[in-house]
Amino acid sequence: MRSANLQLDAHGRLKHFLSIDGLNRELLHQILDTAAGFAGIGGRAVKKVPLLRGKTIINLFFEPSTRTRTTFELAAMRLSADVLNIDVQVSSTTKGESLLDTLRNLQAMHCDMFVVRHQSSGAAHFIARNVQRTVSVINGGDGRHAHPTQAMLDMFTIAHHKKTFEDLSVAIVGDISHSRVARSQISALKILGVKDIRAVGPKTLLPSALEALGVRTFTDLTEGIRDVDVVIMLRLQRERMSGPVLPSSHEYFQVWGLTAERLEAAKADAIVMHPGPLNRGVEISSDVADGGRSVILQQVSFGIAVRMAVMSIVLGRGAGNPDAN
């Protein structure tokens, strides 16, 4: 029954970055354009701009992740902010301090932003609802719900290689039902105007809601990526590989693994993406992962620029805003 979009302040500016849902095309383009401005910084002598000097950013990771946390840390540091990394170990069997208490204790340290990664869907929303007015929250991945910065860096990568979004055909392959990355990517692609969005995988991993969202579903990989401009491979988590959802990683690779041969069904200049980390020989063969069409390493470096863009836009909401720092 609550309706207001939690992410925007009273002036319609981005205060929290929790999910792609509810944002408009202009805002997504603003993020992409701003990221372009940051993309060259890694090549300079001083790899920093003073934009967020004096701000304190806390990486609050309830789920372990070296890769994502490192890029957020680097992004914050390149904006000259002070960064604190907090890894909260929460096991499913022991109940420690409540999430709210953890938050309250941290807020006593007067920070400006939390970057949060948590195993429960909706955790970032929950935190955004319960922080002080002056604190912003960026969702670094919550359960199965969303991973908006990953989706934006994926969009940035696509924009870097392809001219416009409207005429593109994009296929997402793999475990969509358990993927927060896929959900955010689908939202972003739709908002940016991509008309042909496809999901490819076994029925056990394709949610029935996809068709209702306008995403075409395929269980055949070759047909699913035929003539597409972009192939996005998703990571198959180890615990899914054998059990009630899939019989084995071996069979998964036989049917849905991206090999050079299967890739030929896509357009000649199609790019291959993967949010990482890779399971070579499960989702993707090594020759494709390391081949000429793969832009996987670029995604990593673009990730820093995109996260810098999101942080500066969120913390730089500017004058006339009662919540401005």
Add this chain to the structure above:
Amino acid sequence: MSDVINVDALLARMADTLRPLVEADGNVGMIGIRTGGVWVAEQLHRALGLEQGLGALNINFYRDDFTRVGMHPQVTPSDLPFGVEDRHIILVDDVLFSGRTIRAALNELFDYGRPARVTLATLVARNGRDLPIQADVVGTHLNLTADQYIKLNGPEPLELALATRLNHPSNS
């Protein structure tokens, strides 16, 4: 402004002043500050026949009013086709007013490397400095009242326009 300033004449005079510096040192790099400074720099770059490509600085991320005005709408990112380290840089802007833009530009420039020397060339230098910054090469000096401001329109043709603001002008 009832009489129109002859921008081309100003640019020609600035180029004449800069020419000796450029000829003495074969390693000069010219950098314009977006957006108006780049327009001016393009004219000077052509007039001086510089070998190195023209650099452009977007000072958005170095502004001192970031927390007050926030992220600006899009201006193209900085682009330097040459290294800054040990080079004589000619920094070019359209209007020198409070000096804050130049302060930001210098900070950004030094994050690229340590220049040997920086020469500041500006088409117009008007009254109203907030910081102790002066230009080395000036097209014209102007004395305006507090509610007047001068703006360069371009890129083709380049024209200076004088206007009166209702509230006090902010940083230039």
Add this chain to the structure above:
Amino acid sequence: MRIEIAGAEVIDPKNHVQGVFDLFIADGLVAAIGERPDGFTADQRIDGKSLTAVPGFIELSAKVREPGLEHKATIQSESYAAVANGITTLCIPPDTIPVIDSPAVVELIEKRAREVNLARIEVIGALTNGLGSERLAEMFALREAGCIAVSNADRTIANSEIMRRALEYATTFNLTVMTQCEDPWLSARRVVHGGINSFSLGLDPIPESAETIIVARDLLLAEQTGARVHFCRLSSARSVDMIRHAKAAGLPVTADVAVHQLYLTQASLDGFDTRCHVRPPLRREIDRTALRAGIADGTIDALTADHQPHDTDAKLNPFAETEPGISGLDTLVGLSLNVGHEEGINVARIVEALSSAPAAITQLERGHLGPGAPADVCLLALDETRVFDEQQMYSKGKNNPFQGLTLPGRVTHTFVGGTLKYQRENTTP
């Protein structure tokens, strides 16, 4: 104490009474409706003009949280919340701590209820020992101790053989078995209905089949064993259809629906509103429509609040980590009457769904105003509206998503056994 309620509109669905009549109460029972009994002089006379008199409402599922979870609510707090909202009987499901699988726990609750002495408390005993779904509970002892029915609370017995045996055993003692249908394997660790909303929210979906499979199974077992089975908290259109067919085929089954399911759908979860985390989960528009139709045509016999008061912490976590349930006593009457308005359902049918229908389901001699019936009476201003405010709830649990909704029906007096247990402020007797 002799009480006369004069000039109210009396709605007594069981006895087909609907009209302006005087109501006479004596010795805790209804003495007469309409004609003053010979020699009746009232000790108290209440002016019922522009008010409506109905049988006190019977709530089929009120988790009063005592014994075991008194930080959420108590028999005292929820009994008062009941009578303040026109509810004169609360039926407590067996999932207290300890579980109601022994006469000792029944007696504990009944003793406390007598001390509190507000709404009547009825106890539903456990179907299996400890609600563990393996061993049968001692249903004879529970019945003797006063249990009105048995159930496995919201823990569906997955093992069909055990369910069958439990139904047979309950039938031995003429006990109604209440069943809430959700296949534990299809719903394990999941919290919402499957669909666009659950996909967007990244919450693992509970398919509709989790409910319909068990509804189908329990209907067939009811037929096989001859048990009286009551289906609790239906949530899907398909389930309503199955109940409708079963009734048409002559099966003596009954059903109820939680009133919030007639309002909320999965769209209400947008933004992860944990107040809308309920079990069974909120489903689609078409399910809501079918549930409303089910109330209208009587396929669904009764309305319940499915009352589950919580402490604030229980709802203060990421969605899947919150406890499900709405504190529903304070909105039961308003939401029920409002559905009647919206769907053009006769108010008598709504009153029936809250009084005589639950009474029939639990075989209680209550829920009507015939002569000799216990004088459990609720007087209310049917059309007077109020904006619901969670700060003004009587229940100890404030977890209710209907904040700000304008609801009709304001209770002015509530009698239990002819004794006034609640009177609204600023009303003259």
